[in-house]
Structures are given as structure tokens and as C-alpha cells.
Amino acid sequence: MDTVERPLPQKFLDWFAGRGWSLRPHQATLLEHGRAGHSALLIAPTGAGKTLAGFLPSLVELSQRPRWKPGTRRRGVHTLYISPLKALAVDIERNLERPIAEMGLNITIETRTGDTSASRRQRQKLIPPDILLTTPEQLALLIAGNDASVFFEDLRTVIFDELHALVTSKRGDLLALGLCRLRTLAPGLRTVGLSATVAEPDELRAWLMPQQGTDLVLSEVVTVTGGAKPEIRILEAGDAIPWAGHSARYAYADLLDVIAAHRMTLIFVNTRSQAELVFSELWQMNDDNLPLALHHGSLDVGQRRKVEAAMADGRLRAVVATSTLDLGIDWGDVDLVVHIGAPKGASRLAQRIGRANHRMDEPSRAILVPANRFEVLECKAALDANYLGAQDTPPIRAGTLDVLAQHILGRAVAGPFRADDLYAEVTSAYGYRHLDRDSFDKVVDLVATGGYALRTYERYAKIKLTADGTWRLTHPRFAQGYRLNVGTIIESPMLKVRLGGRARGSGPVMGGRVLGEVEEYFCEQMAVGDTFMLAGEVLRFEGIRETEVIVSRAKAQDPRIPVYAGGKFPLSTFLAAGVRRMISNPEEWRSLPGPVREWLELQRQFSRLPRENELLAETFPEGDRHYLVLYPFEGRLAHQTLGMLLTRRLERFGVGPLGFVATDYALGIWCLHDVGAAFATGRLPLSKLLDPDMLGDDLEAWMAESYLLKRTFKACAMISGLVEKNAIGAEKTGRQLTVSTDLIYDVLREHEPDHILLRATWADASSGLLDLHRLSDMLSRITGHIVHKRLDRISPLAVPIMLELGRERISGAAEEDILAAVMDTGLAAAMR
């Protein structure tokens, strides 16, 4: 018997046979790559046994390793597994322990996450397990340890689970840099990436390999195709599809019937608040008392674990969830996935649908529930895309500099380093391969003293270039600071929500249990008595005590504080193109529900249907205002940016813009003067208004004062270690002593506008919050294809965005308007 036919040791063969399994081709191929020491990317749909395939080479290798003899040197970690979620690591440990125990293998396996106790961590350092399961942040801490070189010297394999989800964020940058470090510590190591289907597999293959020179080095790739075609349909719920909104209330009665007809339904929504809303409404209509539950990241951990356990035991009929359940965790016997609202991206949809029927050979069943008419189009486009197997995962962007700064400090914490060595190491990462030496040195300088032209901080340097040519940490307390602040997830500090009593006299009554967590930002906008929704209940805000939000149960049914429910993921470029094509082509309307078809037909008669590559601009009066509605279909972020820029321009042309609202599909601007007339008479040519040159000076001017940039700067400043993360719980009176990042931003921009951190901020904002790339693509696409329709009243296509006006706050509203609304007008007038 040759080894290609029989790649597995007898123990493994017996175990496979005992369960009636045979080695699948992709598992066999991965084993061969493992034996040859090749790195590999495994692309497979959910349910293909990805995890076992990834670990199998390590298990085989470890099972053939001679036993460790007491008295000899302790062996370090053999296989490192990195997952984006703590829960995933815990789950994998459970799943691996079974085959290890059943085969009687002498392999130790442990997890190390933020929840791991200090004593256990200590023990892991002394007696490393063979397989360690951990997260990107924990890896950063491990490699910053002064014992890292011993801990990792025997490392053979690093497995990255859900690689497609990890690499597109700053966490991915941190991880990529950590991997480079591991390669230096254990030169022989190989990587294994586990991924769902992605648009550009070569990016992931390159990510797994050390890069050098201009030609990309790619890992091996193993692709598992097929799996049964999913059965997806759009929920037919009569004639009631609303024009706008995100709740999909019209569909709940039908939804309960669907739940009753299945064993276990997973209901996905796009945001936390939407999850709360859907759950509470379903609960109220749930006359059959079906066991339903809620699962999202704001809920208390204990509560989440309970729901997960109930799911695994099959004690629930439906769970309403956000992305916390998105990634490959195996939770019981789900036979239907429902997606409320549009999925915003075809890949996201495929991933979520993969949750149903976690077996490759049976089709997954899914139902899409569009919440409004535009979403019907989007769901339809997503459905086509999923059938086509099209993918629209975002590309990997260049590595960020703030994360690099954090990594450099971590490197110094581990021990002295030479800049030349570290530069070579860092630029071997795919995302950092184009990083120039000058920028690298600037980031080192940023870590050392802040990197300012005014060199007054030399004496406080955190790291110093010493006589032997190495950079060294100047004081151990900076190592402590690094450990406390490691990580890239800083967006919004979370506050615990505790049930208490009504506020009386000096403050709220304390005492009850913890219901969950909310973002600090969310609380900042609340006043005592305001109501909001969490854990399926309407709660009354009573106040903040130290790090906790105190609430009481509210009698009201409707929360007063509205939360944006559209989701933070903008419509993907790919789906947008699908929606545009569908609108422009009546042939495709046949499969649409009646009301949506009629709506498009009306639009065709009354105004115009934008062609696939055309931008339609409608103007009409309504009340005492004049409206301009554009339909670029480029996603909310790009539209918001466009809105900011256009209102500036319209202001300059004297049209008197008053505000705007952006959705994923359209942009509506309202003005004091007749903007339609200005276009029609040629006083303000539409082509001039939408000229791509707006991305020059106008953008520059707006960015300078934009709060978006300040928020981005705050993140960069914290990740890079320029300021510490918000220490919530610091005494409130300490507030006057802290320096707000807004003030720092203003001062830095005025005195050193080309500082490296401002560069990093700009890069972040233009790719993230502003979606500049997309906006600029759109502007060049529509040049010469802009059509103006001057109407005497609102068009059918404009109705959804006009309805959003009443619902959403005006994105562009100056903060001064808020002040003006509450100020004492008599006094203010007299002061003029």
C-alpha cells in the first residue's frame, strides 16, 4: 500500500471507518500539502468539514511525534489556531477533543482568550499545549512576551479560521504583522487558511505567504465546490410591502407560520436594534407560544450562552440574531434561515444561508424578507447573485499605519530590535509589501516620541535608538501600557445596563441584574425618562453611575429613542449594479411582486426609469421647499459623502440647500430656491454640479471640518498609542483633566498638517466612512450620462426617500442648529 492511497495512520483510518466516513479528496490534498510543508488555502462552503480538514495534518503529525520524556526540554506549541471569535475557539476545542479522545491520541489542546484566567495563562507559558486556540489580540500579547522565542520555537503550523472575515479589518493588519513575527521566531512554519468562497482567492493566498520582490508569492489552494444549490425565495406577503422603513412588520404573521412549519429557524437582521424590535413584535404576536429567543452582541454573556445551549439542545424554534452568529459556529439543527431586510452583499447572504442545514449534500433553505420596495429589488438581485455563485467580498486594502505603530511598540516590548530587520519583516506581509522605508521610519518615530517636527519630547521617548544600533524600550511601564491597550477594536466603549429603580432626588436607585451592554455613544444622547429597547424590553433611562447605565422597566410599548435601523454595511457595488440593471430592464420585472412592478411602471409613466449607466436627477417642489433627488445606488456612505459635497456646492451657487438625507439607493436634498429651474435655465448646469472635480478642493475643505474625520482620528490615535483608550470608570470629575482627541486633532491639523497620523486618518476615512473610491468611480461613470427630470410633484421612485425625511435626522445638520433650537432667543437676539 503506498502512502498516497493510504495517507492516514491506522488509528485515523479506524476512526473514520467507525463513523462510516471516508477521507474526502480535499482533506487528502491538505494532508499532502501538510506533509510537504506547503502553506495552503482551503476554500469551502459551510458544512464541508473545513475545520477537521485544517487540523488533520497537525493531528497526524502530532500523533507520530515521539512522546516527551521527563527531564528533557519542554516542547513549545506545535499548532496555533486563530479565530476571529472567542466563542469559535471554544467551540473548536470541544469539536477536536472528541476525535482526540476517541482515537486515544496523546495531544493536548487548550484555548487562550481574554476570558482565560491568569493562572491558566501562566501555566500555558510553562507547559505549552500542542495545539493552542486563540484570537488575534492574544497572539499580539504572546509575541510581545519576552519568552515568545521559546514558546514558539517548535511552531509548525498556523491555522487561520474564517480568514476572509479576518483580513479586511484592522484586526487583520494586526494579525498579518503577528504572522510575520512568528515566521521569524519559527522559520519553518506553514500556514493554513480556511475561508468561505471569496471574490479574489489569490489575495488570501498571497496573504498566507511571506512576500518579497514584485512577484506575488501564492500559497497552494484547495477549493471544494458544489454543495447542493440552496433553495432561496422571497417571502410573498400580499400587497402590503411598505415604501420605506426597516422593520418588515407587514410580514410577521406570515413569518410565525413559517417558523411553526420548521424545526428550527434562524432569523438574521442587520442591526442590534432591529433584532430587538423584530423579537419583541414576534413575541407579542406569538399566540402559539413557540419558544423564541434573541441573540446579539449587546446581551449579557451569560444570557447569550444560555440561548446557544438551548439551540444546541433543540429546545428553541427560532432565534433572532445579528452577526454574532454569522461565522462558522455549529449551533444545532437549523433547517431554515430567514433574512429580514436586504442582505447588502451577496457574499454575506451566502454565508448566512450556509447556517441552515449544516450538511453539504442537502440544500439549505432560506427566505428573504425585504422590508421595503427598494429592498425587494435588492433581495432579488442578491438571489440571482447567490445562484450565480457571484462574490463581492471587499478587497484587502493596504496595511494601516496606526496598527503598525502598535505592533512596533509590541516588538520593543518583546526585546530590542533593529529597524532594518523589522522593516524587512513587516514588508513581507501582503498588506504592507508596498510600505516605503520613509513611512516606516516615521511610524517608528511616532512610537518613540510622537513623531513631531517640534522635537521637544525626546526626553520622554518610549523607545530609543541605542549605541549598538537597536531600538529599546526605555521603561518597563510602557510594556504594561502596551498590554492594557493592545487591540484594534476601540470604536465605542460599552457600558453595562443594569436594572434599577426610578430616579428619585439625587439619582437612580441601584441594584438589579445586568441586562446587557450598550455603546457609550448611544447613552450620551439620552436624558432621564427616555425609553429605548434592550433584551426584548422597553427600558427607561434613569442615569449613568460610573460604568453602568441604570434603567427601569418602562410601561410604554414604543421606545422613544429611535435608532438607525438600516445597518452599518452599505449596499455592495455588485448588488447595486444588479438593482440598476433590474430597474432599467422591464423584462426582469416579471418575477417581482405585483406592488413593486406597479410602482416601477408608474415611475416609467410619470418620470423616467434610469438606465443602467445613467444617473437620474429629479427635481420637484413640495410644500415651500424644492427637492433634488438623485439615484446613484452606490450605498449610504458614498451618498452621504456626495450629499455633504453637493450641499456645499449648491450653497455656493445660491440655491440655499437646507439639508439632505441619504439611503443605500438615493440621495435627497431640499433647498430654499427652485433648484429645478436653476438646472433647466442652465444657470447651474447639472453636469457642472456633479463634476468629479468636487473630489478636489471641496472635499479637502469639507474633510477639514468634518466630524467624521475627528472620529476616525480618535480611533487612529488610540490604536497607535498616542492616547490611551478611554478609561471608562475614571472619575467623572477627571473629565476636565483628560484631553479630548477632537482638541488634539484641531491643534495637530493646524500646526503639522502632514503628520503621519493625519495621513493614516485620511486613508482610513476615505476608504471607510466616506467610501471615496466608490463615489469617484460613480462620478466618472455618469459623466455625460446625467438626466434631469423636472417634475411638478414627487415621483413614485422618490417616495421612499421622502418618507425617510420624517424619520431620520438630517445627516448634514450643523450642531449649531441643535444649539439654536434650545437657546433663549430673546437673549440671543439682544446680544447681536
Place this chain on the structure above:
Amino acid sequence: MTGLAAVASEREETSGVLTRDGLVNLNGAAVRFDAAGVLHWPDEDLLVVADLHFEKGSARAARGAFVPPYDTRATIAALEGVVKRLAPRRVIALGDSFHDERAESRLAPIDLDRLAALVASVEWIWLEGNHDPLPPSTVGGTCLKELAIDPLCFRHEPRAGRQRGEVAGHLHPAAKVGRVRSVRRRAFVTDGARCILPAFGAYTGGLNVRDKAYAGLFEKSRLIAWMMSDGRLFPVRAGDLLSD
């Protein structure tokens, strides 16, 4: 007739707060809250500024947070601007002008020269603060613990209880408004009898006027926070102010 009536009723509304020309009545003195964050008393040709906190940036840097080292420069520039515009005969800095006792020695030479020139251009009075109990030794000016100019009295830290005529700093007042989306800004706080000035320094944060540190200082029914935003002042009554 009607025009006069309207003026009369407006007077009624704002009585006790405003005097002629939009000047604010502070314990009988006609003063102006300037949108740059200083108090101007035209009758005395006096400008008052609070909590400059020079070299706060370098104090942070010493603890490992390398915030941009330009705060002193920015604060001096803003101060120069307001002194030039209002051209007072006398300037009072209400204490905590230097972030700590060694702040003066950390001033960059160029900043030191510029500050000394500004101080020399008028009659400059440094009041003692808790951050800077020692008088500055290299920038000029007169150092005092506190100063009374009838009907007002200037000191760093507000005294407990009702202190008529007191003008102080120390607390860095800020106010917050807006229920759906909130705005938080530095503010002058006054009830017509006393006043606390916002902190002027480039890196100075704010303490909400609803904090317990302000308890008992003001007559709440007359309290107004003059919030600074975008080069303007927005007077807001106590009822609209939110806590953090």
C-alpha cells in the same frame, strides 16, 4: 408706540440679565461674554481669561501619551488674537495658567518670548491656581492671590455658597443640550450674581455644569449657560441643560 411696547416687553423678558448694548449684568457690572471664551468689562477696560494650562501637552508626554506639542503655541496665538481685538488696558488670568509647577521651565524658547511680549504689552495679572501656586518667574506680569474691583471679585476657585460678584475659573464649565443628538460645549455659567469662565487652554476639557461640583453655587432659576460654538454664543437656560 407698538415698537416701544415690544422693546419694553423684551426688557421685561430679559430683565436683570441684559443692560444696554447687549452687555450682561453681573452683580451690577456691565460685562460682555466674548465668543472667544474671555470676559470683557469695557468700563474697566479689563479682559479676564481662565485656565490657560500652558504645557499640558508636555505634561501628558512625560507620562507616555505623545499628544501634539503645539498646545501652548495654539493657546498663546488665540490669546494674542483676543487681546488685539479687544485692546484692554489690563488682563487678569484666573489661575491654572500653567499646567504644573514645572510647566514654565518646559516652555519652548520661542513660545516663552512670545508670551513675555504679550504679557508686557498690557497690565498683566496672574492669579494663583491650584496647578500653579507659585508665581511665574520668567514671563513678567504681577502675581496675586485674588483681586477685587467693585462690584466684582476675581479668584481661581469658586468659593462655596453664594458669592455675589465672584468671577472664577477652575471648574472648566461645559454644557450639554439636545435630546436626540447632543452637543457639548464649553460655556460661561452665570446667575447674574457670580460667574464661572470656561477654560481657555487648547487642551482643556470641560466639566458638565450639572455636575455636583457646582452644587449650591448658583441660583438655579436664573442660571444661564452661554455655550460657545463656531465663534458664537448660545445662551441656554438651566431647564434645557442635560447631564452627561
